[in-house]
Amino acid sequence: MSVMVYIRLKQKIQSQRNQTIYLRDIAYIEAPKECKQELEQVPLYTVRESDRNIVIVDIFRVIYVLRQHYAQLEIQPLGPEQTIVTIPNLKQSPSYIAVGVIWILLFIGAAMAIMNFHYDVSMEEVQQRVHYLLTGEKVEHPLWFQIPYSLGLGVGMMLFFNHFFKKRINEEPSPLEIEMYKYQLDLDEYVVYHENEVSKESMHHDSSIP
Template identity: 70%
Template structure:
């Protein structure tokens, strides 16, 4: 009599060099508690020194390996078909000079973008006309409008990006985070489709004999 176990692969995990990946690391398992304990400890793959920064574990290969170990086990796969295993490289401490140069470039670029936008829409003339409509006087620099406008512009950017330095204002994701999430999803799909280092059957055979 066969036993049914439900398997859902994790979309993405992170591993270290020479780390052994077990089924519990790459997938969620639902079924009888006895089988869950057995399957969770099955060794699927060992990260080798020759691996690049990304390894793809396919659900069909996982099912194939589980059937080799437990022939009477019926496995129902749900969710993603692959797990992306990222292997981070050793990161060096960033240079303070490089960080300052990048910060300066971003600051100058953002300032120029804002100034060019205001120049294109003639913001200074608009503020002068607004001052004339409200006071009846011509003034070249209506500071009582320009200063609150500048402060409000900075505050609006903080609210838009939903961050004040590293602190999040509320739990709602910012538009930038949403776009980064979409970009990461597209990147993961591209990696799954084009990654040429999909774990081979021999890798599973080697890991199963350890």
């Protein structure tokens, strides 16, 4: 009698070199309790020193391995068809000099961008004109208007990016986070497309897989 097993692969996991990846690591399993506990222990792949930073585990590989152990299973895959296994390199301590130089460059670049924008739209003249319309006096530097405006730029940027240093202002994602999420999806799709054949070939010849 066949046993129905539902498997949904995870989108992405992280592993270390020489670590064995089991089915429980890359997939959610729905099956009878005894069968589920046994399936969770099935090894799928062992990360080797020769592997690059990314390995793709395909659903067909999962089905192939399970068929070798349990011919009576009726496997129903759901969701993603591949799991991206990232293999991080050894972390190095950050260079504070490099961080400082990058921070200075970004600060100067952002300041120049804001100043050039204000120059292009003649912001100073606009502020002088607004001051004249409200007070009837011509002033070269209406500080009562310029200082709050400058502070408002910083507050507006914090609200736009939804962060105050490392603290999130509210639970709503910022536009930058949404763009980073879209970029990560595109990157994952590219990796799956270009790395899948290499990974399948590598796993096919892996002697550590039963």
